[in-house]
Amino acid sequence: MTDHVTEPVLSVDDLTVSFPSEQGRVTAVRGLSYRVSPGEVLGIVGESGSGKSVSSMAVMGLLPPQAKVTGSIRFQGRELLGRSDVELSQIRGRRISMIFQDPLSALTPVYTVGDQVAEALLVHGAQSRQAASARAVELLDLVGIPGAARRAKSFPHEFSGGMRQRVVIAMAIANDPDLIIADEPTTALDVTVQAQVLAVLATAREVTGAGIVLITHDLGVVAGLADRVQVMYAGRTVETAPVDEIFYHPRMPYTRGLLASIPRLDTGPRQPLIPIEGQPPSLVSLGPGCPFAPRCLLVIDHCLTTEPDLAPVSDTQRSACHRSGEAAPPAPLVSGVECYNTVSHSRVVLRVEHLVRHYPVRKGAILRRQVGTVRAVDDISFELREQETLGLVGESGCGKTSALMEILNLAAPAHGRIEVLGTDVSALDRRRRMQLRRDLQVVFQDPIASLDPRLPVFDVLAEPLRAHGVATTEIRRQVPELLRMVGLRPEHAGRYPAEFSGGQRQRIGIARALALEPKVLVLDEPVSALDVSIQAGVLNLLSELQTRLGLALLFVAHDLAVVRHIADRVAVMYLGKIVEIGPINAVYTGPQHPYTQALLSAIPIPDPAKERARERILLTGDLPSPADVPSGCRFRTRCLRYAALTPGLQSRCEQEEPAREQRGEDGHESACHYATAHAVL
């Protein structure tokens, strides 16, 4: 940046966007104003429905025609609102470009990626087709696609999600734009890939010198990348400030609530989270007061009648709260969630030994023959004790869900042994299996898809009870109790799942799982579909229920921060194997396996100073296909420790598969020939 005051590259003033809906007009953005300077990264943070994506689509002029947009969007001094599609298409992709959330669907499936990148050049320049193709290869190389010249001829489906997002970034920087809008660019990606893509985004900023609008719900991502942060709620900015101010001196209660509600990797386990109670407001009919007032702990009468303006609280910080001028905010009250467990000597409720799940890969339409094996779960062993929470973490495709399904099957696995409450499941007959199912229940990831939309909540909860022959009078007594237990009201029993929010639906899912009073609860990514402020409430509920009911939880997640928060022990999976397992503190503070270290290092921490000081271990490449597992140690193709070894030492990794060995106290085991503990947080 230059010394003199730079003209903002983008200034949005009093932007309002509304859509018609069946309930009435939804005002998704209500008078939004912001500026982005050249080379600046503005982070826009907010939960789903806060209007952050809609406002950026308005800047791109890509909202559907039924959207009504008013206000002003000036790009380099030129007004964009009201321009025709043809005029905007001169600017889109050349001066302003955009990176989208879901890389899997962002590319046209029928054209090669090289052609799609070249197209971005061809529509804006008089270059020849050959020159555009050559430049496309350079761009693909720049964003880190190995063998770019060859890969340019591949189709999108031949790339992984992370690689596709690189292609989208290559497209976005093709014409050296002045502004890049990145809408949740890493939300759909695994953490190690997220770290890679964020690094590419940082490169893109250096190469183009563009201003970047980074839209995300992940405060960790913002902490590491943004210069300035703007927090949105109910279609408006509620707080904006330089990144450090937002994280260290938040003034608006919503910002503070967000920061308090996210589980963090860098704090000890079992710190109670502070959820923001209630739901974001409906944008159809907003009352006169502050939209956050119903959820706010600091609410005063004035809040209910007048919506606060975004007012300066310091030179650089502005906040929309009537009480932002007050000195120290009182600490919010926390309902005590004390749940330190002493579990080391209790009974084992689930024992998995050498579990294997392979899927054959077949080919041919008439004569089907096996051409390979997907080694989804390849010899895993672990124990889960009474009242204990074991977190099972790993990236997508590592076999977490396959392992879960195999356990829930309650049938003899192809190889290995599964023991539930001391009973070997291979020895069960139908009746005994049915009985054992009562003790092993499951909560699924997607709270929308896992509840039958045509069943009222009462029936959803009564169904497992009826299936196990519980008397009707008893069911009538139990259902209201279950609802109370998960923080819902008994009168909710008559409603249908569609009438509940995501977090409430997940509570219903938990209540259904608890109906039969199980000993073991299996949770498959139970909070990954929820907004952070809602997620905290569900996590607290789980902790509380565990303490009260003495449940053992097998908690599958890809979010290591969530696992640190809730689990007592953690098992890290990579390509169908558990590479490290141990007590939560030991694994998080002294990870031994290089994969665990990379995984922990890849997760952004919502703390700008820590983020800046951190040294990232960036894994190269993608997860290998589980159908084509590398010889010896299966992590060696991406392992930095292996790469640093002398060829003599490397050969051991290539030939010998490392066994899991205990290398620390309390059963901290890892599967690496050259394991050394290395703190990365």
Place this chain on the structure above:
Amino acid sequence: MTGFLARRLANYVLLCLAATFLAFALGSLTFSPLGQLQGRNPAPPASVIAAKRAELHLDEPIPARFVAWMGGVVHGDFGSTITGQPITDELGARAGVSLRLFALGTVLGIAVGVLVGVASAIRQYKASDYAATLFSFLVLSTPVFLIGTLLKFGGLRLNEAAGSTVLYYTGEFSPGFQGGWWAALADRLSHLVLPTLAIALSQIALYSRYQRSAMLDVLGSDFLRTAQAKGLTRRRALFKHGLRTALIPMATLFAFGFGLLITGGVFTERIFGWYGMGDWFIYGVQQNDTNIVATVTLFVAVLVLFSGWLSDVLYAALDPRIRL
């Protein structure tokens, strides 16, 4: 890929044989080809009937008759009708008539159907979309013989209004037409207009509905947004990225549609006096002629399976995600 397509073809040959055999057997069991002869007044002598019986091999078991007929087919001889005419010559003529009749109508039906479908999708819930929907349901719920008759009537009125014959509605060309090459072509075209419309209208109605929903699926897709974000105008993004993708599921429909149309157009052929395959099939049934019925069945089977094969090839060509 080549191996896969070759295996598919081999599979199809078996299916064709099975279909033809079933039609042949059904015909042989239910037809009484001697009935007409026996029903004559005065009745022909028993020796004549016996001779016809021997000529048609009616005493042999059906599988043996089928094998004998099929043996001929392999060498390009489809046998003869019960009146003794060679089927092979007739087949060529009939297939030619059908092809000339349906080729233009089908191409027109597909092209206009796709365009109407795309336009409806882009302008969803606008007046033009409702108009297209109304047209489609109207055409689809009107029997084809009514459409044909109405078109014929319309042609007649047009001719009356013009005072001369602008559009013909019977046959392929004017009998005994004299004139140069261009004049002959013009004559044939003016015979083709009404039947082509009859065929195209129902195809447009059908394909536009499918294309509309395929296009609607694509309209909300992220890659269309990406294309626009790159700097393509909405129109260009819609056609280059949207339509190309939305055409993929239509490939199967087009391929099979054509295969079935050639034989399904009985009414169109009859109304406009074109003696093609559909008409021939009805004639074969009326005449109790097993060989004609079996030949038409074989022709249809080959056409349908070829369409299937063609749709596989089209699919593989249109969609890089499909690798056979």
